[in-house]
Amino acid sequence: MDDGIREGAAGPGVWRTAPLWDVAGSLKIGGLLHDGRARDVAEAVEWHDGEARAARARFRDLSAQDKAALVAFISGL
Numbered sequence: 001m002d003d004g005i006r007e008g009a010a011g012p013g014v015w016r017t018a019p020l021w022d023v024a025g026s027l028k029i030g031g032l033l034h035d036g037r038a039r040d041v042a043e044a045v046e047w048h049d050g051e052a053r054a055a056r057a058r059f060r061d062l063s064a065q066d067k068a069a070l071v072a073f074i075s076g077l
C-alpha cells in the first residue's frame with residue numbers, strides 16, 4: 001500500500017494494523033483500509049501484501065464456503 005507518503009518514522013509502506021471490530025460500521029460509512037479503497041472484506045484482504053502476504057495466501061486457499069463464513073463473521077453479518 002505504498003502511497004509515497006512518509007509520516008514521521010513510518011515509511012510509505014508502513015501501516016498500522018487495523019483492529020477488525022466494527023468493520024460493519026466502517027462499511028456503512030464508506031470503504032475499508034486507510035483510504036477506503038476496499039468495498040468489502042474480501043477486497044481488503046486482496047490488498048494485503050508484505051508481512052500479511054502469507055495470510056492473504058491462506059485466505060485464497062480457503063473453500064468458497066469458508067471464505068464466505070470468514071467474510072460474514074468479520075463484516076458482522
Ligand code: HEM
Binds near residue numbers: 026048
Ligand atoms: C486472514 C487474515 C486477515 C484478515 C481477514 C484481514 C482483514 C483485514 C481487513 C478487513 C482490514 C480493513 C480494516 C478496516 O479498514 O477497518 C485489514 C486491514 C489491515 N490489515 Fe489485515 N487481515 C488479515 C491479516 C493481516 C495480517 C497477518 C497483517 C499483518 C502482518 C495485516 C495487516 C493489516 C494492516 C496493516 C491493515 C491496515 C491497512 C490500511 O489501513 O490501509 N492483516 N485487514
